[in-house]
Amino acid sequence: MPFIGRPERSLRELYQDDPERSDALLWGRRGALKGAALASLGAALGAAIPFGRHLPAGLLPAALAQPAAVGDAPRMVKLEGKAPLILQGERPLNAETPETLLDDDVTPAERMFVRNNGQVPEAPADPQRWRFRLDGEVNTPLELTVGELGSGRFPLVTRRLQLECGGNGRSFFSPETRGNQWGNGAVSCAEWTGVRLRDLLQAAGVKESGKFTGHFGADPHLSGDPERQAISRGMRLEKALDEDTLVAIRMNGQPIPLIHGAPLRLVTPGWPGSLSQKWLTRVLVRDRPHDGQGMGGTSYRVPVAPIVPGSRNDGSGFRDLESMPVRSVLTNLANGTRLPAGTRGLDLRGQAWAGDRTVRAVHASVDFGTTWQEMRTDGPPNRHAWQRWSGRVSLPSDGYFEVWYRATDSDGMMQPHVAANWNPQGYGSNAISRAAILVG
Incomplete structure (x- = not known):
């Protein structure tokens, strides 16, 4: 379950209405998250932010950026013979698999x-x-x-x-x-x-x-x-x-x-x-x-x-659009996961793929992308199959963290920090993904 309740006026709503004013209120003119702003954001998240000094100005934390953070959880659908999926549309019928249900090497x-x-x-x-x-x-x-x-x-x-x-x-x-x-x-x-x-x-x-x-x-x-x-x-x-x-x-x-x-x-x-x-x-x-x-x-x-x-x-x-761009998913920890106090390490696991190419590497970060740790990436069982990645990262204390994860393909193309090459129907978006984790 997500660990964020609904504030009277959430940061997500504030950013949607006036992102420039939101940046000014939260980060100030210097663009650094310090002092009262850091404390206020920590209060909104319900925990201290050990790596808060590295949080990029203007980046809404993953916990607040998700619909569940503002009381608008994704609508789920249970179709005959299917696990609960995220309903994307009823006519035509379209439904998405939550990342944590993509853990199988062969998708059931x-x-x-x-x-x-x-x-x-x-x-x-x-x-x-x-x-x-x-x-x-x-x-x-x-x-x-x-x-x-x-x-x-x-x-x-x-x-x-x-x-x-x-x-x-x-x-x-x-x-x-x-x-x-x-x-x-x-x-x-x-x-x-x-x-x-x-x-x-x-x-x-x-x-x-x-x-x-x-x-x-x-x-x-x-x-x-x-x-x-x-x-x-x-x-x-x-x-x-x-x-x-x-x-x-x-x-x-x-x-x-x-x-x-x-x-x-x-x-x-x-x-x-x-x-x-x-x-x-x-x-x-x-x-x-x-x-x-x-x-x-x-x-x-x-x-x-x-x-x-x-x-x-x-x-x-x-x-x-032909060969799809490189992408990764985190399959063993959902966004909004709450872990016991004293947890000092996270075992991470997921899948990665790269269209006609293969995945050369997967990296993860828990300090808002300041440092990255390479994960183990298995080879594909055959061409055009996705690849398992896994590894462990350390946490310095209790508090609010984000797991960032990105893949790099065999041609050296890496997932970008934000969705690139905007187009009217939204194809080819493969931005780095983030999962909010609360320890304690």
Whole structure:
């Protein structure tokens, strides 16, 4: 449970209304948290702040920045067969996994986030007879059933693959952007079994003109109009030919749950989850970028050059979001954790991933980023799987602390201190995360 109650007028509310005045009141002109200001902030947090001198001016403490700090806890939803998830939207249904439920090396179905763009279709009477077509710029179009895909005609492979919503981390953008205000939990790493899309494309014989794919599913549009697609995205052929891009028929050794795309879905790991079409019915090979629902403009696209945060934009000068940026989650301590007096060390544990890349290092800090300690980072069991990190940090006394954690990928790209490259629909946010901890 969070340890912060509701003050008569919280710092979070004050910052929302007038951040400049809030800085002046709390930090003064020098921008240093000292004296009465430090004492006042400690009173608001309910504890002394041992590293308060390092708290950056203008940075609202994590305990006060969370909705639960002002009596507005996230709305939870309990779906059939699922753990309690954070409800992000009811129409379409979208729900986020709390970070502390992402501790499994292989994400169980009940802990997997839910992301929809339209309605959930009816379950097929006979999943084995579900039909899938691959056509377009190919020499020999294919039409196969789920049963045929699993019959051995094409090799079946099993891989642990991370899927992440393109808007994961959207809530960290300032100013706020459009879309579900995801935290870090729109991600999973299940074990998928299926046929490589590459093998199907090779069997169909892609023509020299084939450069892109377009994906189609059976999910009805929210309007109910059968002529409209809920979502229909596509990718460069190079990603379709990646050995880890699967036409999946099983998840964690079982038939895929309906809410996660049964009986057939694409799994396009490392790229926005919208490319992992659920309830898959067709892959179209094209000679140009796909123009389906969710393509072009500002949809799943980010600026090539920075734009003014909060500005309007039609997507000119944008590029498609492809490999997702490096990110980490802390899975054994929730924001707002209270620990017994005398606790002088924290064991930390979590997951980290980096789109098409791997994670080279994870660091943690308990003094507001003044010093960082490298954690142990395990290698991935296979490409496109997330990586376990763990370690221990020391605490000098009782009081209020924040665990900051950040990952660095194999190209040296590190999570930034604040969400960067603002865009109207809030894609690609991967700022350093923070968890408030109260000792005593």
